[in-house]
Amino acid sequence: MKRIIINAILILICFVLQTTFFSMFSRTGIVPNICIILIATTGFMYGKTEGLFVGFICGLLFDIFSFNVIGFNALLLMIIGYLNGYFVNTFYSEDVKLPLLLISLSDLLYSFVYYVFLFLLNNKLEFGNYFFTIIMPEFFYTILISILFYPLFLWILIKQNKKERQTDVTGI
Amino acid sequence: MSPIVRKSKEKFSLPSRYYLVIFSIICILLMLLTFFTDFHLSGANVIVGYTIVPCQKGISAVGTFFYDKKELLKEIKALTKENEELKKEIDALTLENAKYQQDMFELASLRDLYNMNQGYTEYEMTGAKVISSSDSNWFNTFIIDKGSNDGITTDMNVLSGSGLVGRVTDVGPNWSRVLTIVDDNSNVSCTVLSSSDNLIVSGDVLKLENGYITFSNLIDDDNDVAVGDKVVTSNISDKFMPGIPVGYISYIETDSNNLTKSGYITPSVDFRHINDVLIILKTKDITE
Numbered sequence: 001m002k003r004i005i006i007n008a009i010l011i012l013i014c015f016v017l018q019t020t021f022f023s024m025f026s027r028t029g030i031v032p033n034i035c036i037i038l039i040a041t042t043g044f045m046y047g048k049t050e051g052l053f054v055g056f057i058c059g060l061l062f063d064i065f066s067f068n069v070i071g072f073n074a075l076l077l078m079i080i081g082y083l084n085g086y087f088v089n090t091f092y093s094e095d096v097k098l099p100l101l102l103i104s105l106s107d108l109l110y111s112f113v114y115y116v117f118l119f120l121l122n123n124k125l126e127f128g129n130y131f132f133t134i135i136m137p138e139f140f141y142t143i144l145i146s147i148l149f150y151p152l153f154l155w156i157l158i159k160q161n162k163k164e165r166q167t168d169v170t171g172i
Numbered sequence: 173m174s175p176i177v178r179k180s181k182e183k184f185s186l187p188s189r190y191y192l193v194i195f196s197i198i199c200i201l202l203m204l205l206t207f208f209t210d211f212h213l214s215g216a217n218v219i220v221g222y223t224i225v226p227c228q229k230g231i232s233a234v235g236t237f238f239y240d241k242k243e244l245l246k247e248i249k250a251l252t253k254e255n256e257e258l259k260k261e262i263d264a265l266t267l268e269n270a271k272y273q274q275d276m277f278e279l280a281s282l283r284d285l286y287n288m289n290q291g292y293t294e295y296e297m298t299g300a301k302v303i304s305s306s307d308s309n310w311f312n313t314f315i316i317d318k319g320s321n322d323g324i325t326t327d328m329n330v331l332s333g334s335g336l337v338g339r340v341t342d343v344g345p346n347w348s349r350v351l352t353i354v355d356d357n358s359n360v361s362c363t364v365l366s367s368s369d370n371l372i373v374s375g376d377v378l379k380l381e382n383g384y385i386t387f388s389n390l391i392d393d394d395n396d397v398a399v400g401d402k403v404v405t406s407n408i409s410d411k412f413m414p415g416i417p418v419g420y421i422s423y424i425e426t427d428s429n430n431l432t433k434s435g436y437i438t439p440s441v442d443f444r445h446i447n448d449v450l451i452i453l454k455t456k457d458i459t460e
Binding site for chain 2: 016031129
């Protein structure tokens with residue numbers, strides 16, 4: 001129950017920041033994808049099921065707010081959360097390389113699938129152009145922001161683990 | 173009371189792959205439903221209207237506050253200087269204005285004579301604030317802080333001071349989504365004002381980087397259309413009111429079929445900095 005509330009608050013914060021604050025102050029018009037940072041980290045920190053649910057809710061919000069076909073983002077982000085869940089056993093809180101790698105791969109996968117389904121199939125073939133004007137800037141910006149956001153998520157994880165351990169000891 | 177006492181931790185749970193399958197099916201069904209029918213998740217619209225939208229309103233208000241302060245400091249110096257110059261100009265302009273008012277009066281009476289009083293400034297409009305922009309870099313939509321409670325319905329035209337911004341595509345109780353004309357999914361039927369040739373203006377996310385929107389299907393056999401011509405929405409558009417300025421032609425070329433022309437338009441609205449918009453409280457009814 002507590003996890004659900006925390007996740008709901010995190011989704012709210014990430015989504016609202018992404019759509020208001022960061023798009024307002026972005027000079028180049030490119031917005032970092034904060035939700036994908038949240039989805040990926042939830043996936044590899046808490047497992048497949050949780051990554052899946054967070055991805056689904058975030059995607060649904062994306063769909064409602066900026067898309068005519070509801071379900072596309074939800075499905076895509078859900079699968080990304082689920083795939084990140086496979087790394088729940090290889091993830092260590094001391095290691096920064098794997099999380100950053102997973103976040104960047106998630107972002108690239110998201111952008112790539114987005115391009116293929118909504119642009120390539122729409123007869124817009126200049127992948128190089130799209131790659132350099134949209135995918136690359138978003139990718140770098142997301143990595144930059146994830147360096148700021150990742151410690152926050154990690155802090156929440158560590159805090160929770162401590163509490164769980166305490167209740168485990170006392171709750172026997 | 174059941175005799176089996178369960179520990180609180182042993183909850184009923186499915187393996188995650190079942191969740192994946194179930195939710196994938198839900199997503200695909202939703203996609204099919206929204207793609208092939210006019211189905212709207214109106215319940216979800218209401219829910220986000222009372223959870224997410226207030227937060228966005230708050231944050232964007234705070235954001236605009238700081239942004240304005242930043243800009244304000246920059247501008248104060250420039251403005252005081254400008255102010256003095258402008259005061260001088262006002263005197264000259266008031267004289268001129270009086271003259272134009274007379275002309276306006278004449279124009280109005282002449283328009284009445286021709287039954288042409290359908291300029292876009294005469295539609296009933298309402299103002300709205302932009303509270304959030306699109307969440308991905310691929311599309312150009314934004315959310316405004318007025319919805320069905322304020323009488324907004326889908327397909328209403330959205331303007332900014334100087335021209336067409338887009339149209340409303342989705343409405344919640346206190347928010348609505350605007351699809352801008354620079355969005356990749358948007359096509360608007362327009363007319364070149366000088367020669368009355370029709371063309372299709374479509375957004376392109378790549379050209380927007382340079383501040384352009386593309387146009388195509390311009391049939392102009394007499395080579396009348398030139399760079400700098402004004403483009404407005406056409407009479408035959410089924411979503412947009414006629415005569416709303418869109419932009420100016422800035423590049424034009426003949427297509428390989430030698431029949432039509434295409435090129436770029438510089439929009440008259442600065443799409444990077446939209447904070448306030450006007451919504452025409454009337455949709456174009458083509459059956460009229």
